[in-house]
Amino acid sequence: MSAEIISGKELAKSKREEMKKETARLKESGIVPGLAVILVGEDPASQSYVKAKQKACEETGILSEMDHVTTSISEEELLTKIENLNKADHIHGILVQLPLPDHISEKKVIETIDPEKDVDGFHPINIGRMMTGQQAFLPCTPFGIVEMIKSKNIDIQGKHVVVVGRSNIVGKPVGQLLLNEHATVTYCHSRTKNMQEYTRSADILIVAVGREHFIAGDDIKEGAVVIDVGVNRNKEGKLTGDVDFASAEQKASYLTPVPGGVGPMTITMLLHNTILSAKWKHNLNGF
Numbered sequence: 001m002s003a004e005i006i007s008g009k010e011l012a013k014s015k016r017e018e019m020k021k022e023t024a025r026l027k028e029s030g031i032v033p034g035l036a037v038i039l040v041g042e043d044p045a046s047q048s049y050v051k052a053k054q055k056a057c058e059e060t061g062i063l064s065e066m067d068h069v070t071t072s073i074s075e076e077e078l079l080t081k082i083e084n085l086n087k088a089d090h091i092h093g094i095l096v097q098l099p100l101p102d103h104i105s106e107k108k109v110i111e112t113i114d115p116e117k118d119v120d121g122f123h124p125i126n127i128g129r130m131m132t133g134q135q136a137f138l139p140c141t142p143f144g145i146v147e148m149i150k151s152k153n154i155d156i157q158g159k160h161v162v163v164v165g166r167s168n169i170v171g172k173p174v175g176q177l178l179l180n181e182h183a184t185v186t187y188c189h190s191r192t193k194n195m196q197e198y199t200r201s202a203d204i205l206i207v208a209v210g211r212e213h214f215i216a217g218d219d220i221k222e223g224a225v226v227i228d229v230g231v232n233r234n235k236e237g238k239l240t241g242d243v244d245f246a247s248a249e250q251k252a253s254y255l256t257p258v259p260g261g262v263g264p265m266t267i268t269m270l271l272h273n274t275i276l277s278a279k280w281k282h283n284l285n286g287f
Ligand code: GUN
Pocket: 095, 096, 097, 098, 099, 120, 140, 141
């Protein structure tokens, strides 16, 4: 078997074209979705993510405001900035790029963001809403993964989903979203015994551990759908996922590449959430 590739890049492109039309329609009613991004410090990876988010906003008709501050900012000063953005009428989404320096509490930062502007979907209120199936901002990477699976009309109901990794940003919420889609979900993590027993029984395998070649063809059931969330730099400086692509391709029915897979969808769902936030604020339905 040679897997069909699910191109996040292609799906992101078509979704962004739709969003561009949506922002143009909103503009006719005087609504311009606005995203505020706060970047603390000079971490190169964070800088490049933030730049990509801003560029995507610009291309989609979303206003983006960037506040780049040095690591000498105090926690209190940062929280004040967030409180001011909570009050700003033209801002519908607030994103504080993580990780933050050690002297600033991520928990306090996330909990200071107004849940109605939490387009990352990290606030405990949004996580609780997501878990109970209420209207919520869904975290962007898990949301993007579900969209990729649905884009191929893959049936999720009753399927065995195995999530490898249990981070708050990806592993835990993606399992929850797929549970909401009526999958049977198993989580594997660093203390799981006999992990291969689980991965080999997965109809849909989601790998988010941050280790190159963590999963190979031998760990995959014939015909499984394999979603690779990893973003690793190998010794040659090349971007790679958590899944050994060449061997996985021989076993899986569908497979996501790295780069060009989950990554472009994460930013796309951030745009989606920002537009949605602007629509909800003006009592318009989602899209
Ligand atoms: N750092 C890595 N991924 C993310 C993300 O999705 N949102 C924020 N705010 N920071 C991140």
